[in-house]
Amino acid sequence: MSRIREAGGEALSIPTDVTRRADVQALVDLAVASHGRLDVLISNAGIGPIGPLDDLRVDDWEAMVDINVKGLLYGIAAALPLFRAQKVGHFVNILSTSGIKIVPDQAVYAATKNAGRTITEGLRQESGPDLRVTGISPGMVKTEFTDGISDPDTRAAMEERMAIAISPDAVARAAAYAIEQPANVDVGDIVIRPTAQG
Template sequence: MTMKNKVVVITGASSGIGEATAKRLAKDGAKVVLGARREDKLARITREIEAAGGQAVYQVCDVTVLADNQALVALAQARFGGLDVLFLNAGLMPNSPLSALKTDEWAAMVDVNLKGVLNGIAAALPIFTSQRHGQFIVTSSVAGLKAYPGGAVYGATKFAVKDLMEVLRMESAQEGTNIRTATIYPAAVRSELLTTITDKQVAAGMGELYDQYQIAPERVANVVAFAIDQPADTNVSEFTIGPTTQPW
């Protein structure tokens, strides 16, 4: 396996897809660096990984702050001697109709879902460029592939990272820096995303959908591991992940 001893930084690592991915990659021999805003959860996950024989460190990180992203990358270099993969997983989904004018929530989604990704790229890209290898993986959403009412701003941020990752891959190929990218489009996955929805009608509808269709975050972690574990000369760009029973 190519996973063993790879240094992987994960944002949004305190729950859901981030937590499941950290545990899966550590089990496979990667050295994981966890970043999120909730220190108590990061500390617990790190202890659990270490107890299972894995290697992990953590640092509190707000992805909307460039310096926090840079500090997380620096921690990877200081503790594990380098950086191979940055999994940009932090995200918010406070969906609502545009007519509700929840502009503060719009701004929060842009800051975390898009600017947070850009901050991560800014922190790691110089390292990847210098060493002439590296991989960015980002959690988008099926909302980054198809539009639906109530998800305009969330979807816009997730459509944006699709383009961002593809252009990043193309530019790296032109520049000969060998940087790989992968974009993941999960459907309903068990996580804390629904807790950010303040619109009662939208929250009720999304709750019913997730109750019927959601799959475990470990399913996404498996795909992240697959993307990382490909040979250095192979890029796997996009994955749509959802429940087999979902009819739309």
């Protein structure tokens, strides 16, 4: 938020747990109360405590479903009625290349990202001429992704792979590109990954 303010912009925030529908609704309500409208909702919350299915980390599986799938749906539930009433709005959903290329230890994570991809495409088809819907699938990005991986071997392997990761700014620029297009242009899917990622 400091970077936004340093650039002369305004930034507001409230604590938001995307697993709580009321929190997501409160975030949308804050935007409307502050600015009279909501133009774009970017659903970026996600976790990836990946590991082998044999580990039976059911709590991790449930957390991924709650955040990566239900959190995305709660954002849609909060913003879609408003976007319909405004007759304009743009959903930008951050997905993952893990939902495109399935690899060992990421079955549940990839499943949640594929659910997000399906929801995003369904929403795009249902949106009609007034709303826009964009799915962005990043590859390896320099984030705290590995912090949630409890299996030491999986974590070590992922940390090694993260050496090629791109900056989060690259994902932000992809979102900005989709948003700044004319109102009648809908950028459906963007895949962005390090050049070294296979």
